Amino acid sequence: MCGDLRPLQEGEQVVLMGWVNRRRDHGSLIFLDLRDRSGITQVVLDKELSPEAHAKAESARPEYVVACTGTVRLRDASLINPKMDTGAIEIVASEILLLNDAKTPPFSPAEDAIGNEEVRLKYRYLDLRRVEMQKNFRIRHEVARAIRNYLSDNGFLEIETPFMTRSTPEGARDYLVPSRVHAGHFYALPQSPQIFKQILMVSGFDKYFQIARCFRDEDLRADRQPEFTQIDLEMTFPQQGLIFKTVEGFLKAAFKAAGIELEPPFVQMTYDDAIRKYGIDKPDMRLPAMVELTETLTPELREKLRIEPALPVLGFIIPSVGALSGTERKKLLSEVRAGFGDCGLDLLDTERLKTSPDFAPLAGTIAELLAVGAEDLSVVVTPKLGTPPMWNYDPQWIYKRVGQLRLDLAKKYADKHGLFTQTGTAADYKFLWVTDFPMYEWDEEKKVWNAAHHPFTSPHEEDIKTGKLVNDKGAVRALAYDIVLNGTELGSGSIRIHRKDVQAEIFRSLGMSDEEAKERFGFFLDALEYGTPPHGGIALGLDRIVMILAGASSLREVIAFPKTAKAIDLMVDAPTPVSDIQLRDLHLKVNTRT
RNA sequence: GGGGACGUAGCUCAGUUGGUUAGAGCGCUGCCCUGUCACGGCAGAGGUCGCGGGUUCGAGCCCCGUCGUCCCCGCCA
Numbered sequence: 001m002c003g004d005l006r007p008l009q010e011g012e013q014v015v016l017m018g019w020v021n022r023r024r025d026h027g028s029l030i031f032l033d034l035r036d037r038s039g040i041t042q043v044v045l046d047k048e049l050s051p052e053a054h055a056k057a058e059s060a061r062p063e064y065v066v067a068c069t070g071t072v073r074l075r076d077a078s079l080i081n082p083k084m085d086t087g088a089i090e091i092v093a094s095e096i097l098l099l100n101d102a103k104t105p106p107f108s109p110a111e112d113a114i115g116n117e118e119v120r121l122k123y124r125y126l127d128l129r130r131v132e133m134q135k136n137f138r139i140r141h142e143v144a145r146a147i148r149n150y151l152s153d154n155g156f157l158e159i160e161t162p163f164m165t166r167s168t169p170e171g172a173r174d175y176l177v178p179s180r181v182h183a184g185h186f187y188a189l190p191q192s193p194q195i196f197k198q199i200l201m202v203s204g205f206d207k208y209f210q211i212a213r214c215f216r217d218e219d220l221r222a223d224r225q226p227e228f229t230q231i232d233l234e235m236t237f238p239q240q241g242l243i244f245k246t247v248e249g250f251l252k253a254a255f256k257a258a259g260i261e262l263e264p265p266f267v268q269m270t271y272d273d274a275i276r277k278y279g280i281d282k283p284d285m286r287l288p289a290m291v292e293l294t295e296t297l298t299p300e301l302r303e304k305l306r307i308e309p310a311l312p313v314l315g316f317i318i319p320s321v322g323a324l325s326g327t328e329r330k331k332l333l334s335e336v337r338a339g340f341g342d343c344g345l346d347l348l349d350t351e352r353l354k355t356s357p358d359f360a361p362l363a364g365t366i367a368e369l370l371a372v373g374a375e376d377l378s379v380v381v382t383p384k385l386g387t388p389p390m391w392n393y394d395p396q397w398i399y400k401r402v403g404q405l406r407l408d409l410a411k412k413y414a415d416k417h418g419l420f421t422q423t424g425t426a427a428d429y430k431f432l433w434v435t436d437f438p439m440y441e442w443d444e445e446k447k448v449w450n451a452a453h454h455p456f457t458s459p460h461e462e463d464i465k466t467g468k469l470v471n472d473k474g475a476v477r478a479l480a481y482d483i484v485l486n487g488t489e490l491g492s493g494s495i496r497i498h499r500k501d502v503q504a505e506i507f508r509s510l511g512m513s514d515e516e517a518k519e520r521f522g523f524f525l526d527a528l529e530y531g532t533p534p535h536g537g538i539a540l541g542l543d544r545i546v547m548i549l550a551g552a553s554s555l556r557e558v559i560a561f562p563k564t565a566k567a568i569d570l571m572v573d574a575p576t577p578v579s580d581i582q583l584r585d586l587h588l589k590v591n592t593r594t
Numbered sequence: 595g596g597g598g599a600c601g602u603a604g605c606u607c608a609g610u611u612g613g614u615u616a617g618a619g620c621g622c623u624g625c626c627c628u629g630u631c632a633c634g635g636c637a638g639a640g641g642u643c644g645c646g647g648g649u650u651c652g653a654g655c656c657c658c659g660u661c662g663u664c665c666c667c668g669c670c671a
């Protein structure tokens with residue numbers, strides 16, 4: 001292959017096949033860089049040595065496919081190209097075959113930096129020829145293979161579940177598949193194999209996994225595609241810790257395959273702590289946590305500063321930002337205030353902290369609590385009295401809003417603190433387990449409690465016993481957990497409900513009548529009655545893992561044929577209208593008025 | 595559904611206050627070149643300024659609408 005030859009092969013007769021990466025024509029001497037997925041080798045065509053081959057090479061152009069016969073030759077010391085793996089040798093061609101020509105491509109796969117996303121996606125086959133993309137898909141393959149091997153070696157059985165299944169109105173919108181045989185009936189593509197894998201536990205496959213495609217018809221983001229791949233697993237008789245250990249095991253194997261040595265176990269943190277310290281349920285642990293300063297400020301000072309007593313005073317630092325100019329600080333402050341909806345929040349940076357007569361006496365203490373270094377930007381947020389409706393005296397609102405500010409500033413000054421820069425070591429990857437998620441989520445619009453994870457999640461035993469399920473839904477903790485990497489949610493899972501009575505109670509608590517539950521999940525409730533073992537599991541986004549490992553900022557970089565933000569495939573041009581005949585077969589009428 | 599950025603040559607982009615024939619780099623085509631590796635030199639081709647409408651003597655530039663790509667919020671059990 002084009003990337004394989006080394007000085008050791010000197011003198012050998014070889015045949016190389018690949019694409020013309022670049023052609024350098026010196027008249028009676030032509031250099032062709034031949035590329036395949038293994039790398040690039042320089043081929044020399046000398047008019048004196050092989051006039052026929054040289055003549056053919058004159059008409060070769062970038063992306064032509066050629067086969068070239070020749071001899072491996074060591075380059076003179078002065079001609080070695082240290083930038084190329086094969087830079088110490090070259091092929092002296094005796095014969096060359098132009099296997100196929102190529103139109104001039106809209107962009108060159110030989111270039112590193114490519115801009116226009118639209119052109120890349122339309123000519124995806126050219127984009128995928130680029131070294132960067134080839135690298136990403138090699139990582140993806142190695143990671144998937146390592147995970148499959150690890151789970152197989154640890155007693156997990158890979159079992160496929162249907163793509164055409166039953167629509168479940170909970171959660172994300174379903175992609176629907178109309179049935180030809182049953183007029184007006186639809187299959188749905190799975191949002192996840194959730195119910196099937198639980199039924200596999202009932203069936204006695206005590207350790208299941210699947211690298212499974214999932215489909216969700218929701219608006220997209222850089223880290224969300226309508227179809228994506230999950231590493232889905234489930235096991236019987238698990239403690240939460242056993243699932244963590246399993247995931248840590250396969251992630252260690254996966255990262256090792258990508259050249260990174262992780263050291264599990266990963267840090268664990270409850271949901272409540274995550275909100276309090278980071279203001280978000282998926283903390284980016286590469287950055288320092290927020291610190292609650294409420295008690296540091298004396299009651300007198302808080303009163304003087306008109307700080308709302310029901311709300312926390314929070315501080316945090318962004319490291320190594322350096323000195324801010326007066327204008328920059330002013331601009332920052334006004335931006336931040338605007339971002340807080342002008343609701344009376346005050347914000348102090350390091351400079352104001354030291355110079356403000358109110359805070360100066362405390363500056364030392366605060367600096368110590370926040371561990372402020374000389375070049376760090378420190379921020380203290382003091383919620384003022386006078387309550388605009390948006391925060392509604394809710395401390396969570398403050399935690400989350402300040403957490404968002406922490407992330408925004410960290411992003412803004414990423415170049416300065418460099419904490420997001422990859423160094424190629426395990427230190428780049430800060431994993432975290434977030435545990436004890438709330439069981440329920442209040443839907444303010446519909447005025448109902450929803451399942452925060454999904455309705456098959458088991459609540460904490462003691463929260464059932466203390467009656468919170470009925471009296472205090474907001475305080476019920478679920479045996480649900482997320483795994484987070486560098487502020488990205490990689491996956492989530494839970495210990496499931498394995499008893500029919502508990503499951504029925506949860507359905508009821510979600511405002512679902514017994515009849516309704518039976519209609520939607522009757523088959524599942526039935527299954528629970530036939531000796532269901534305790535079970536639990538988790539699902540991790542393979543695409544996101546690979547994205548982070550590849551240092552990419554969008555899933556499109558690690559999915560071969562991704563869709564745009566409007567869920568369009570620009571290469572095959574999907575979706576499209578279909579013929580009236582197709583529609584008739586499916587008993588469908590399209591109403592284009594909306 | 596909402597907010598923001600962008601859209602000018604194949605690609606990346608510049609284009610002043612609205613004013614003559616819309617430019618650059620890369621790429622492309624032709625010619626020259628025996629040591630290049632982002633080769634070099636000379637010459638040349640290449641434009642529905644996303645699309646539609648409006649204002650104006652005159653629009654790449656101003657206004658309205660629309661389409662597309664990207665990012666964010668909502669949404670994603």
